Amino acid sequence: MNSQAAVSVKRIADSTVRRLSAYLRFLEDFEGRGLMTISSEELAKRGGTTSAQVRKDLSFFGSFGKRGLGYSVPELAGRLREILGLGREWKIVIVGAGKIGAALAQYRGFRQRGFSILAAYDNNPEKIGRKLEDIPVRDIDQLERDIEREKPDIAVLTVPAEEAQSVVNRVVSVGVKAILNFAPTQLHAPADVTVKTVNMAMELEGLSFALTNRE
Amino acid sequence: MNSQAAVSVKRIADSTVRRLSAYLRFLEDFEGRGLMTISSEELAKRGGTTSAQVRKDLSFFGSFGKRGLGYSVPELAGRLREILGLGREWKIVIVGAGKIGAALAQYRGFRQRGFSILAAYDNNPEKIGRKLEDIPVRDIDQLERDIEREKPDIAVLTVPAEEAQSVVNRVVSVGVKAILNFAPTQLHAPADVTVKTVNMAMELEGLSFALTNRE
DNA sequence: TTTAACTTGTGAATGAATTCACAAGCCGCT
DNA sequence: AGCGGCTTGTGAATTCATTCACAAGTTAAA
Structure with a gap:
């Protein structure tokens, strides 16, 4: 029916x-x-x-x-x-407003497919309060508070590798169930949280392997 | 032995x-x-x-x-x-000096692992001749000539989806055997050329699927 | 209607990747 | 020198993914 x-x-x-x-x-x-x-x-x-x-x-x-x-x-x-699941709008926060975070914030493909970016977070006072395109950069100290209020579906991580796990723990603790990770590190999360990692170093090493081991 | x-x-x-x-x-x-x-x-x-x-x-x-x-x-x-195959230095060219290309050009991880970026290429006259960090942005018209002279091992594609296949054809025609593609499109190349695609839209849709189909 | 040309949907067969399970080897202690 | 505790390396078993192959359904044309 x-x-x-x-x-x-x-x-x-x-x-x-x-x-x-x-x-x-x-x-x-x-x-x-x-x-x-x-x-x-x-x-x-x-x-x-x-x-x-x-x-x-x-x-x-x-x-x-x-x-x-x-x-x-x-x-x-x-x-x-x-x-x-593209029938609805998915809300995203970007954690880490460095080069890659900024590039993602401006990436048109997101909006086109129904992914709407609520905000980016950083700990650098120089960046906090500014905007990337039209996306506000907020203090990472507000992360949990904002997530509880705005209930984003997905957190995109573009922080340094050393900080990535701690950000995972923080967003998971306030209910985020999906993470897209750009930090070159293995992350651990509960089974009901889906984590996808995009690891450029790994891709390049895959190419290096292919170039090296060709018969 | x-x-x-x-x-x-x-x-x-x-x-x-x-x-x-x-x-x-x-x-x-x-x-x-x-x-x-x-x-x-x-x-x-x-x-x-x-x-x-x-x-x-x-x-x-x-x-x-x-x-x-x-x-x-x-x-x-x-x-x-x-x-x-990380015992040696691999030479890379970046094709497309947009936001993502620029972010990659400045990414420290490459150099650290022995990947050295020779140059970035673009067709925008505003960008040609400038530098990204210390990487020169060159006219994409020189692409084949430069590749034949400098023999890069890997081409990184950060051009719009519509142009990606034509860039593949061009770099393959002058001997490039490994491609890292960031354009959200399926590329076709000869069997002896290794292509890896990083597709953000696809990863996000994977998350959307996971969020939608949880029991 | 009947036939010919297509194309789906799906069990069964094959192929690929992961996990099991254990003999074989190493170390340190007595 | 022998024993107990560990850990590797690897065939065999299992699980998972892809491909095969064909009955069943659809269309168009005669």
């Missing part, structure tokens, strides 16, 4: 979610070009995967296609938005 | 390489604190994995530990540096 994203019966692999996110981007591109329908094969080619993979990924959540025809572009896009 | 990083007989999984990179970071931390020896169990606890995983990861490259004792911290760190 209602069109809730299907219940996630079994745990969905991270790799699957990343691909869904990629499919949605392609669909939006196709949508923009007025295409009404698309096959798993075309979606696969665009995303560097296989059509079976595309169909399997979608099958975890329901069956959205028409045999012989493919998928309705707008419908599938809508379903993916539902599945990924 | 000689201590080359062991030949990579079978293909090593990406996840393994990422963990090796993490282990190295922990070892450097332990090294700094004067610890001489460490067990797979301690390494695992620090990295949020299991001791069997740590031992298996290392076993692909040789056997570096002493039964009953563990691993020599400095020796294992050295071996990991070898394996990851």
Whole structure:
């Protein structure tokens, strides 16, 4: 009767979610070009995967296609938005107003996809009270108080590695359940808190390894 | 007889390489604190994995530990540096001198780990000729010429999504074999070119999914 | 209607990564 | 020299992810 994203019966692999996110981007591109329908094969080619993979990924959540025809572009896009939880606005705080924090604060992609940045936090008195684009930089001492009042969904960490764990502890203590970490360090958090880490050093070392160990 | 990083007989999984990179970071931390020896169990606890995983990861490259004792911290760190190809200097060019490109150009972590940034490239006349910290911003028209002369190992892409594929084609055409991509788009490159993509939108959507589908 | 050309959705088969579990080796103590 | 406590290295077992392969459904055209 209602069109809730299907219940996630079994745990969905991270790799699957990343691909869904990629499919949605392609669909939006196709949508923009007025295409009404698309096959798993075309979606696969665009995303560097296989059509079976595309169909399997979608099958975890329901069956959205028409045999012989493919998928309705707008419908599938809508379903993916539902599945990924993009139907609503997510509130973000950025902790750390250094170079990377500032670059993120100005990144257009966030707003476009329904992520709205409430504020950035720093401990540098020079920065506190100023604005990044139109995002206020606040004193990190207010962090817990503000989080309890404004209830952001996601904390983005762009503090030095040494401070990252302590910031995790602080935001977790006031109820934040999702963290995007840019500090090059392993973080520990309770099981009900999702942490994703973007680690440039690690990516570069992956490239270094690939360049070194080629046959 | 000689201590080359062991030949990579079978293909090593990406996840393994990422963990090796993490282990190295922990070892450097332990090294700094004067610890001489460490067990797979301690390494695992620090990295949020299991001791069997740590031992298996290392076993692909040789056997570096002493039964009953563990691993020599400095020796294992050295071996990991070898394996990851960090014994030498890697030369990088950044393509795109926007906010993110600029933040990366100033990121200390690169130099610390032996990655040296030769130059950044942009098509904006306002930026060309200036410097980011001490890194020159050059005209993107010179890209191929400069690459052929200076032979960078890695190209870091911080251009808009629409331009990313064309930059890939250009750098690949003059011999670049490793690309770190920050544009939120799927890139296609020949099999002998390694491409790693850091996609913030995708990470955020992963968090959105996790927040939405919790039981 | 029937047929031909497509394409989905999904069990079953395969392949890949992780975990188990234990023999083998090392150290220090007696 | 022998014993007890530890810890590695690794085949075997298990779990997880991807690919195969095909029945079933859809469309369009004759």
